[in-house]
Amino acid sequence: MDTLLDATHPHRVPDTIGAVDVIVTTSSAPILPAIQARMTASPAPIALRIAGGCSGMSDDDKQDMLAWFYRNMHGFKGLLSSGGTRDIKDGRLDPMVTDVPAMLASDQVLTISTLPLVGTMQLVDDSRLRISRTDQYGTSLTHPNPGVHMLVVVQHPLGTALGWDGDVRTYFDMLNMYHHQGHRNPWQVGLVAWNGGSVTELEIKLAARYGWPVILVEGSGRAADKFITAMRDGTLDLAQSNEHSTPYNPRIHNIYVVRRDEPNSLRAQLEALNLMV
């Protein structure tokens, strides 16, 4: 997988990207024209948000995850978005689902990821940017993902630290705006969920309630599998999220399941939904 993502230089901006545009906004602000303008450069009128996390996954498991996404999404054309962070362990890239856009970024795949400002932005070493967060568990570091075309950093209007769900409203606004970009022929937007925790649960619910096609990867773990089980048990409740209420009625007819152990299941589903051209 080192051929897809350079694990040895986790801070390096790839030549294919050149320079990452960093846009800072607040969680209460409307989407800035700079972001909307950049979205017009999408090579096809399709956008996918890759949601999820990688907690509890082994190193091999993570490599398999990247390979699975590459196999399924190689040749995708349009806009890809995910969380704008990157994990680094012992100086090497520790892959997460948020690296999927970076892995696929090209002149055919515009990548715009979002990042809640969960702590303080700091410049260290040779002007390297990092985010330092201090909470009851101590201090932790996270890094902006250098493999995407545009990073949208979302900060609290008062400057206090946001939670990890702090960019959710912004990216939903952003992709709903993308959806309406085509005006009379709306551009398509969907969400793919892999594993993940409570923030991913929120994202799945919101996407389903906005009517986006939501694709859950069965066998990826935690939130995605939990939703699939609940769907099959008939206990799925998409209305339980009060904090980010939407005006739409809950619906589950736009939630699809693909299997991780089937090599091309995501590709087939994306093609069936016209999200892959």
Added chain:
Amino acid sequence: MLEQSLRVELIHATTVDVPPPACIAQISCADQHAIVRITGGCANMAEADAAAMGELFRKAFRGFGGALLIGGTRMVSIASPRIIIPGITEVGPLIRQDNPSSVLLGIIPFAESVSWDFATGALVVERSRLTDPHGTDDGMRILVQSYMDGVVVLGQHLPDLPSIWHDEAYFCARITEPLRRHANWSSALVVYNGGNTTEYEARLIAEQHWPVILVRGSGRAADKLAQDEQFLREYRDCVTVCSLTPSSLKRALVKAKVLEPKPRQRRSQRTQKGGVHLMIG
């Protein structure tokens, strides 16, 4: 005057300086990542000259697939509303009609009201003398141009600028700026005739070093700047002077990368024009 399928879209902006998202959304429907702003005026223009102006722009823009920003009004005679008083804003619909993959966005600077005239079916733009002291003659009525993809009515005057007409120039630059900077769109300002506000706009855009095309022979501001050696020297990287012929204007548009040398194939399946989107910014 307006089509039966009129669809009015109202966009309420919360600040005066951020263009409503619907503007870029409309612009993004264009096949080609190019914005052309046509500015100028046609004071006291004869009917024959107006027809020649229309032909100039129609021929020069053949094959255009980008977004066009132009004044969003039409002037008609009060005595006989079917008589259209010639103006630069009339060339937008002509270009749009010939080039179905383009997008036409009209901009209307601050107006006290935009009201629907049930008798004619037209949207009428009204401004007080306080807003527009040198405004239209009594014999003239201002309507919303009907053959457009979207019309932006600027709902607030920026007090930093000398007049509401400067708002239009400033607003168009504000739309163009993020598309140029963040999404690699090309742009050009075409200057045809015009007065003080036109000159302000030409200088504003030249100062950004974005392409400006001066149509020499069209009169007033365009001719003045086309003869201004200091201006031409200072902005030689971005200002092009063309003559009053379609081929010369076309060459300048190609040079500015807003027109492809050969007509392009349509990319999108965009529906044909169905009505006007009215945006209150």
